[in-house]
Structures are given as structure tokens and as C-alpha cells.
Amino acid sequence: MAGELIRMEHIHKFYGRVHALDDVNFVVREREIVGLLGDNGAGKSTLIKVLSGAVPISSGAIYVHGRKVDIRRTSDAIAQGIETIYQDSALVPQLSIARNLFLGREPLRAPHFLNRMDQAAMDEVARRLLRQVGITKDIPPSIPVSALSGGERQAVAIARAMYFDSELIILDEPTNNLGVAETQGVLRFVRAARDSGHSCIFIAHNIHHVFQVVDRIVVMRHGKIVADDIDPRHTTIEAVEQVITGMSDAELGTAAP
């Protein structure tokens, strides 16, 4: 069994009176894709926002590789190797693919006081990464991200997370508003990320997408985790749907106390 990457313990999150996360315990292991399922309002987005530094926790603790960490801002999470990929919002549309990949970590050419970016090196890495995440179309790294489709943008964001060795890549509903081919593309990038040693949290409305790609399913309901060890290879979509809606008593892979 692979080691533990992320451990979240007794997490509570209140939005005013709304108890969005109610004593959540959640673990992500190394090299694993976790599918996070639950009805609208179950608290999935809140859980990953807490982990990615987008919102502060009300109480609880977060550990990375067993070490307690303090995540207050998005940049804190990125520094811990946790990268969240929202549709669009993580990229600068006007900048080229290569410059987006290296934003904030631009390689410089000597002499450094001229502050000149090493464009050739950035383009070279970008080209290689695009192939690695399975973009077969010949997209030059110099074109602006605004010219890419939604799926391609997510591929760029995933490529960036992989290159800078994010250990955990979080995708919140990455397949919404995508066509069939693009969805398959995103699922392929997720697998590619896992195969090169990264872990993923994958949230999607469409359970079929989740079943195609994840190693383990975690289900949330009303701010609580109600099942945290469902193996998609040993269950059916119908059974998981029942856990999500709360119609099943004999819950699969019930959360350990």
C-alpha cells in the first residue's frame, strides 16, 4: 500500500450559519486518483477549497506527508505541492502557453540583471509537456491560451502541475461544458498524471466519467463523508448513486470511525 500524501482531520467549515463541512476526515494516498462524489451542496467544492487555500477552515488539521501544514492562501497550497485546476481561471488568457507554464518561475538568460526570459527553453519544455499530456494536435507553444479550447486549457494547467512536481492535482468538475472528445482528453491527462507519480482528486457530476478514471470513490452528503473506500471495479454505478442520495442503508465502504 502506497504512503499517505494528504490527511485532513476533523475539518469543520462554517459559512455563517451553514455547516458546510461537518467533522470531515479525508485521506489521499500517493499515486492515487480519488473520485469525490455527492449531490449539489454536499460540500465537495468546499472541501477542496479548504485544501487549496481558497477558503480558510473553521477548525481541524491538514497534514502533508504526515507533517502538519498551515494553508491560508492559494500560494501556500502550491508551495505544498497542491495544485487546483479550475476551468479557465488558473491561466492568463493573453499570455502564450509557454509563458503560462512558467509564470512566476520564468527561466532567465545570462546575464541575469537584464531580466531576460529564456524563451527558447520555455518553448522547448512546453512542446514536450504538451505531448506528454497527450495533446497530439500540433499546437505551437507561442499561441495565447485564449485561442485554446476548454479541454486544452485544462491540459495546459495539468501539464504545469506535472512539470513543477505538484504532488496533488485537484480537478473540480473539469468535464463540465466539455464535448465528448475533450472529456476523453481530460480523462487521459488525469491518467497520465497518475502514471507519472502524481495523485489526483477528481470531482465530476457525471458518475460515468468518475468510474472511468478513479482508483477510489469517496461520497459526501450534507457536509459529511458517508463512504470513503468504494472501489469502482467492485461495484456498480447504481449502488454508488444510492449512497449519494442516501437511499442505501448498507453503505459501501463506510467511513472508518
Add this chain to the structure above:
Amino acid sequence: MNQGSLLQRLIARPEAGPFVLLLVEIIVFGSLNPDFLSPENIGNTLAFTVELGLIALAMTLLMTSGEFDLSVGSVFGFAPVLMWTLFNGGIVPLNVAFVAALAMAAVIGLVNGWFVTRLKITSFLVTLGMLLVVRGTALFITQGFPQRTWSAGGHALTSILVGEFRVGRMRLYMSLFWFIAAALALGYVLTGTKVGNWIQASGGNAGAARARGVNVDRTKVSLFVLSAVMSAFAGIISSIRTSAANPNSGTGYELEVIAMVVIGGTALTGGRGTVIGTVLGIFILRAMRNGIILVGVPGLAYNIFIGAIILGMMALHASLERRHHAGT
């Protein structure tokens, strides 16, 4: 790369429209009145063009970062008033007064930047307020009267800043070289450097830039400082050249400068900017003002043409932008 696609790529650049417009202006005005292209006219037109141009270059970077500065005209008027008041009063030597005026401008820029980034007030309101404060201060300390400047004759500083020289029958000023140097330096910064990448990212998607560790606030504050210091520099150059430091000078320049920048293809909303475009925009507007008068159109009609140019160029840039997004 074959010829056809190279040509297509040139046409698709945001600077292509402004470039063609400038050519058309030069051809039309030049053929209607040969004086338009005379060395005397070019020299005379350039003198003031580069002074406004210095401000427009700084404004290009500021606007690319998603902000703009309405206080540039007031700083253009205030900085020379401060410099000459300090010098004429026998308080400090001219060089020190010059540095003090630039430092004062830097403080004005810092305050602008601080209000915008820390207090999250839009740059429109902050710099509009600053315009009134700075202009009011210039009027107050001079009681509305112009300052004497002629006592500076023969000073090394004045010849370095705006020394006069001739190329044939063309009378030029050293300020032309300051403009060229600023255009090259800022063009390089915006397109080739890490700082330039941060400027574009700050204007394009500040949240994404922050998440990658880009210091968006510091980037913007630095550009407010640059904008104010360049305006002060331009104002001082202008006051030495015209031998006048009028507390009212620079009134209305902010809009002319912003027009130059957007005509060149820099986005008012930030994220995308071009120094080459701004240089073209500077010459488009100044050639228009000069040409209209030379061909006998009443000077009062100038704004009609400027407005039409701005609208036409905005339509062009918007359509290029849409094609860009469509990935064609």
C-alpha cells in the same frame, strides 16, 4: 516560413492597423500640403510629440497591468513648478531641484499605487482625486502665476535634457533621444523580460498570477511610480524647452495620452500591451493635429477626427481580438 504566412502574421498583429493609418495620414497630408514633410515642420512637431510620448510609453505598461493614471497631466504641470520654485528661491542648486521634483513625483505615484492596491479603490477614482490635489497644489504655491525659468540658460542639465541641435534644416532637441531610449527600454521590458511577463499577467488574470507567486501589487505600484516620474520628467523637459513653468500646463493631457495608447492596440482592460503600437499611436495623433492645421481644416474640428480615429481603431482591435479568441 513562407512569404504568404509571414504577411498574414504581420497583418494579424495589432500594430498593423495603426501602421497603415499613419502611412495614410502622411501620404494624404503630405500631398495636400508639401510643408507637412518639410524638415522645419517635422522638427517642430517632434519637439512636443516626444514629450507627450514619454508619458504614453509609461502609460502603456501601466495599462497593460490593468490600471491607468489620470493624474499624469497635473504632474506634468506640477513637477517643473516645484523644480523652478526651489531653484529660483535660491533654496537648492538646479540639479538638486530636478532630483527633488522627480522624487516628489515618485511619492505621488506611490500614493496612487497604495490607494489602488491596498484600499482596492479603482484607479479611475484614485488618480482623478490625485489630479485635483496635484493641480491644486501647483496653483496654490504659484498663486496661479508662471515661474521664471530663463535663469537656467547654459546649465549642463538643460543641455542634457533638451539641448538643441540641427540636422540640415531640421531643428531637434536632445529629448528625442530620451524618447527613443525610453521606447527601446520599455519595449524590451514588456516583451522580453520576466517583469514584462508579470505586468501582462497582472492585467490579464491577477488571481492566477498571484497564485503563481507573482507580486501583482508591487508590480502595479512600481508602474504608478514610473508613470508619475515619466510625467514629471516630460514636464520638466517641456518647461525648459518653452522657457515657461505654468501651473496650468498639462491640462487635458491624460486623455490624449490614453488615446495614443489605446489607438496603438493596448487593451484598456489590461493584459495586452504594445510599445510599438503606442509609438505609432503617438505619431498618429500628433501628425493629425499638425496636418489638420496645415491643410486648412479649422483647428476646432480636431477633436472630430481624433474621436473618429479612436472609434475606428477600437472597432479594428475588437475584431482582431475576436478572431484571436476564435483561434484563427
